[in-house]
Amino acid sequence: KQEVTQIPAALSVPEGENLVLNCSFTDSAIYNLQWFRQDPGKGLTSLLLIQSSQREQTSGRLNASLDKSSGRSTLYIAASQPGDSATYLCAVENLGSNYQLIWGAGTKLIIKP
Amino acid sequence: EPEVTQTPSHQVTQMGQEVILRCVPISNHLYFYWYRQILGQKVEFLVSFYNNEISEKSEIFDDQFSVERPDGSNFTLKIRSTKLEDSAMYFCASRRAVNSPLHFGNGTRLTVT
Numbered sequence: 001k002q003e004v005t006q007i008p009a010a011l012s013v014p015e016g017e018n019l020v021l022n023c024s025f026t027d028s029a030i031y032n033l034q035w036f037r038q039d040p041g042k043g044l045t046s047l048l049l050i051q052s053s054q055r056e057q058t059s060g061r062l063n064a065s066l067d068k069s070s071g072r073s074t075l076y077i078a079a080s081q082p083g084d085s086a087t088y089l090c091a092v093e094n095l096g097s098n099y100q101l102i103w104g105a106g107t108k109l110i111i112k113p
Numbered sequence: 114e115p116e117v118t119q120t121p122s123h124q125v126t127q128m129g130q131e132v133i134l135r136c137v138p139i140s141n142h143l144y145f146y147w148y149r150q151i152l153g154q155k156v157e158f159l160v161s162f163y164n165n166e167i168s169e170k171s172e173i174f175d176d177q178f179s180v181e182r183p184d185g186s187n188f189t190l191k192i193r194s195t196k197l198e199d200s201a202m203y204f205c206a207s208r209r210a211v212n213s214p215l216h217f218g219n220g221t222r223l224t225v226t
Contacts, residue, residue: 032212043117043204043219044156051212089156093212100158100169101148101215 002027002094006104014112015082021075021107023090028068031093035064035075038087038106047088048075052095080111115139119205119218126195126225134190134221136205145188146206146215147180149173156204162188195225 003026013019023033035047048057048064050073056065063076077084087108091101118137126132138145147159160170160180167180177193188207192199202220 034214036217041222043119044206044215044217046214046216049212049214091156100146100161100171101156102158103156105155 002030002092002102004090004092004102004104006088006090006107008107009105010108010110012110012112013080015080017080018076018078019080019109021077021088021109023073023075023104025071025073025092025102027094028071029095030068031095033064033066033073033090033092034101035062035073036089036091038089044089077109082111082113085109085111117205117207117216117218119203119221121221122219123222124224126223128197128225129194132192132195132223134192134203134205134223136188136190136218137186138188138205138207139209139216140186142207142209142216144208144211145182147190148204148206148217149201150204150220151198151201159190159203192223195223197225199223200225 005024007022030052032051034049036044037047038044050057050066061078066073087106089106091103093101120135145162148156150156158171160174161168179191181189202222204220205218206215208215
């Protein structure tokens with residue numbers, strides 16, 4: 001059974017720093033991995049989707065990498081801003097799962113001005 | 114940019130009552146989902162819907178739950194007889210194709226008293 005873990009559970013850094021959020025999964029037979037952002041009381045915003053055949057995806061200051069064989073993904077945020085404060089979730093879509101996502105518990109990120 | 118819309122944003126109901134949560138997916142999307150998130154816990158898959166039928170459902174999605182796409186735009190989740198443990202944020206999501214990013218609504222916060 002696929003398990004998704006995110007470390008750390010919470011992270012607080014000063015504005016301007018580069019940072020890395022981690023996601024690990026137990027079953028490497030995945031279709032894709034997605035990173036989402038969740039603001040308090042709000043929905044889930046898709047940030048990046050990495051196909052199983054890809055190694056990384058970039059969008060603006062965000063870069064997500066995928067190492068399927070080791071069951072790991074990282075989300076790199078460059079030059080962090082207070083507006084980046086949110087909970088970041090990763091989710092994997094298993095092969096043969098009929099497209100349901102298995103979610104991590106998230107990393108709550110606080111960027112201090 | 115088109116978005117998934119959910120109504121109501123907050124629903125309070127008494128135990129044993131029926132509730133209907135409504136969603137309008139993005140118009141050219143073909144795959145529809147309901148997820149829920151109990152406060153402080155991981156996001157959980159409930160059901161996926163494609164081609165006017167359920168393609169997969171989780172163990173949570175028991176006989177008290179049903180989904181419907183009554184017309185070309187709405188996608189509803191009905192809970193027939195609510196329990197206290199149904200209190201959660203319910204998210205609707207849609208996507209254009211398999212392996213494309215999921216787009217989520219802002220959620221309906223259901224409180225069962």
